[in-house]
Amino acid sequence: MDTHQPYRDDSPELRQRAEERIEQSRRHAPELFPAEEEMRRIIHELSVHQIELELQQEELMQARQELEASLERYSGLYDFAPVGYLALAPDGAIREINLKAATLIGKERGALKGCPFSRFLAPGHIETFNACMKALFRQGGSASFETSLQQSDSLPRILRVDATVSDDGSECKVVLMDITSERKAEEENSALQANLIEAQKIEVVGQLAGGIAHDFNNMLTVIIGTAERSIHRAPDNVLRGELEMILKAAMRSASLTSQLLTFARKQPISPRMVDINNSIEDVLPMLKGLVGENIGIVFNRTDPVSPIYIDPVQLDQILLNLCLNSRDAIKGHGSITIKTRMVHVGKSDIAAGSPCQTPGQYTMLTFTDTGCGISRQDIPHIFEPFFTTKEVGQGTGLGLAVIYGIAKQNKFFIDCTSEPEKGTAFTLFMPAVNAKREGLSVEQEPVSAVQRDLILLVEDEPDICSLVENILEQQGYAVLTAQEGQSALAVAENHLGHIRLLLTDVILPGMNGVELSTRMKAQNPGLKTLFMSGYAPEIIDRYGALNDNNFLPKPFSIRALLDAVHRMLNA
Incomplete structure (x- = not known):
């Protein structure tokens, strides 16, 4: 350094502060000689430089310190960001990775550097990811796509990848966003949409069934009634057998219509005492026709079994849906075994895990097949509406849900056991009914009229009117007929006080049956009314004043007609 030239610093502010500090110390120093003044100047310059x-x-x-604090804040933001950050080399190796990305992969961050990122992808996504990265490094710029990480302990994790290659092409910055929950929500939404479509289909079925129910049920009423009357007058067993086949086919057709209405419109049920063995025997030919020749059906009945209390149509629905479920589960040849027996369930059985939650005597129905079985994880969901493991278009997921609903409605208990590739068994525990103790009556032969009670029959379908009139007269009743409300009132005026029962269709030309009944009761307070109709329940419900005791749904059998008439006259 030249001692004759003072030290110059590039920072005037810094030198000023140093000068001020030396000036403070000089104020207390003694005065020096001139020779010492130069030395003091040099020392001054050195002191300024030191300060x-x-x-x-x-x-x-x-x-x-500020840089370290900033770096710490940046590292925190980088590591704990809601998305994963990666820096990948051109060969796909991980150069840098934040904690979020390491957490998504499920590995320690230190063990990931230098590893190919594609190693942690689901097998079906590796080739696609590598192809995308190669194209990106070759062309430069940015790209967005989806991929999936393989998780050892869960389902694959779906990621959205936003990748940008550096200007010099030496590195690719990657942002990973976990969109698994979004995709799951989209799938659930799609499932809800599918369920809505299925529900709309059911609504259409209900509307269709309701639209054809009236005409269809009226025709079946004529077929059933005529077949029953012809059976009693058939001259030989061959003809009688053929007529019985017609009757059974008509009754099953009526059941199918009722099932559609029950399923789509929650048709009111009519429970009664039912012998389950006889019911299964009656429906067995139809079930065998449904499953085809490759599947055998065996019925192992136990006699006697106690009757159960259920709407016969609902019992048919249970058997039908169980049969269809087993048929779809059997690939190729197989068998279905239906078994009935009595079982007593005690408190100890319930404590041991019995599906029955109430002690008592039960009629048990077991439906076993040799189908593909149900996986353990699916069993808890099989009774959920729209749940199905069948391929698209092969099932609605409603059959078992219907069975479950019927079981709960009738206070039944249902259980399912299954083993994949071996088969499935459904067991229903149905409370046994003691007819005498419960005050219920088992179906009996129609009761003939003790006296010639006068009945006014109002029906706008001529064939039904003629059929019902003949049936009632054959049982000893006196019958007057009319085809609409005004003419019925005119007939009633001529027999004022003598008509004991008004048997009328609900929907008639002009005046409806409920209004007709109201006007006739105003003149004859003791008049009993029995309504009948083939329309769907939601249409009938609009008219009110109808209940299970005073309503006879079409189609009906001769026995059902006579029992209803007898019940009303003796109410």
């Missing part, structure tokens, strides 16, 4: 260095060091330390 400048000290000040610079203080500022550098402060800047370093």
